[in-house]
Amino acid sequence: MFLKRYRHINIAAYVKYLFARKFYYAVYMSYPIWFWVLNRYRRSIYQPPSLTALQKRIINDMMRDGVALAHIDDLLPSTGAYLENIQTYAKQVRPFAKGKNSIKTHFLYLMLGDISFTRDNPVLQFALARPILDMMNAYMGMATTFHSAEFILTLSVGDALPISSQQWHRDAGDKKICRTFLYASDVDETSGPFIYVKGSHYRGKWRGVSPQSHPAGGYPPIHAVERTVPVSDIMTCLGRAGTIIFADTAGLHKGGYIKEGERQLLSLGYSSGAALDDRKFTVPEIDKSWDDVQKFAIGPEKPSKR
Numbered sequence: 212m213f214l215k216r217y218r219h220i221n222i223a224a225y226v227k228y229l230f231a232r233k234f235y236y237a238v239y240m241s242y243p244i245w246f247w248v249l250n251r252y253r254r255s256i257y258q259p260p261s262l263t264a265l266q267k268r269i270i271n272d273m274m275r276d277g278v279a280l281a282h283i284d285d286l287l288p289s290t291g292a293y294l295e296n297i298q299t300y301a302k303q304v305r306p307f308a309k310g311k312n313s314i315k316t317h318f319l320y321l322m323l324g325d326i327s328f329t330r331d332n333p334v335l336q337f338a339l340a341r342p343i344l345d346m347m348n349a350y351m352g353m354a355t356t357f358h359s360a361e362f363i364l365t366l367s368v369g370d371a372l373p374i375s376s377q378q379w380h381r382d383a384g385d386k387k388i389c390r391t392f393l394y395a396s397d398v399d400e401t402s403g404p405f406i407y408v409k410g411s412h413y414r415g416k417w418r419g420v421s422p423q424s425h426p427a428g429g430y431p432p433i434h435a436v437e438r439t440v441p442v443s444d445i446m447t448c449l450g451r452a453g454t455i456i457f458a459d460t461a462g463l464h465k466g467g468y469i470k471e472g473e474r475q476l477l478s479l480g481y482s483s484g485a486a487l488d489d490r491k492f493t494v495p496e497i498d499k500s501w502d503d504v505q506k507f508a509i510g511p512e513k514p515s516k517r
């Protein structure tokens with residue numbers, strides 16, 4: 212019966228296609244190709260900035276664990292009311308929050324990923340703030356592109372079981388996936404914290420647990436993480452509004468499983484020249500006050516040299 216239904220598919224050709232695809236991505240995302248070929252140009256124009264002690268601590272944590280925590284007040288203390296502006300923006304757009312698809316039903320989007328940014332959008336201003344950009348670039352070791360942005364209102368699910376990104380998974384589409392998450396509301400154990408397996412990123416000790424696969428990412432078998440990784444290596448990211456999580460989401464992570472209440476999470480992605488998918492948002496005209504690092508980050512994803 213089963214075979215009858217799929218009799219029109221040439222199974223041998225399909226298996227061949229799957230192997231070819233696996234081989235293609237294995238080569239494309241292999242370190243030498245990723246580092247020396249696909250990101251040669253971005254590495255060549257990168258000038259390491261001088262970092263504060265806090266930024267150095269964050270980069271060290273990211274390199275070692277794939278994840279780091281800080282608070283916006285410590286990172287951007289004297290440079291504008293980023294958090295307040297983002298929270299005001301959230302209030303303004305909240306009546307228009309909408310769902311995106313039938314998979315992440317626990318998400319409403321205050322800002323969808325395909326937004327047309329204006330220069331004064333507080334999310335864009337935060338995403339391009341040099342202390343943030345400098346760390347994304349330092350972690351990646353190159354000039355990165357501001358690639359994705361979503362502002363998510365995460366809803367409680369009551370007694371429902373965790374689904375999609377509430378379960379352990381790895382993102383795909385680049386070898387290192389550099390993300391900045393900003394909590395715009397307080398997050399405790401019950402309000403859906405972001406949770407990460409320390410050392411599950413590239414070169415980390417848990418990189419082999421259900422390794423990253425392209426182009427679709429993947430979910431480990433149920434309980435595989437709990438069976439393999441000690442609780443001491445599982446980091447639950449709690450914090451008041453303004454807490455920033457820097458994470459390489461090629462590593463194992465999950466979040467947004469809320470029993471009660473809601474969570475506001477701004478999620479920003481910074482990519483290398485190897486990113487498989489395209490930026491979905493539209494960028495504004497270049498602002499003359501932006502410096503070269505910011506102009507590169509907001510410029511074309513595939514600069515003429517790469």
Ligand SMILES: O=C(O)CCC(=O)C(=O)O
Pocket residue numbers: 365376382403404405406460464465466467476
């Ligand atoms: O909602 C969260 O905390 C995690 C989100 C996530 O894992 C994702 O968007 O890939």
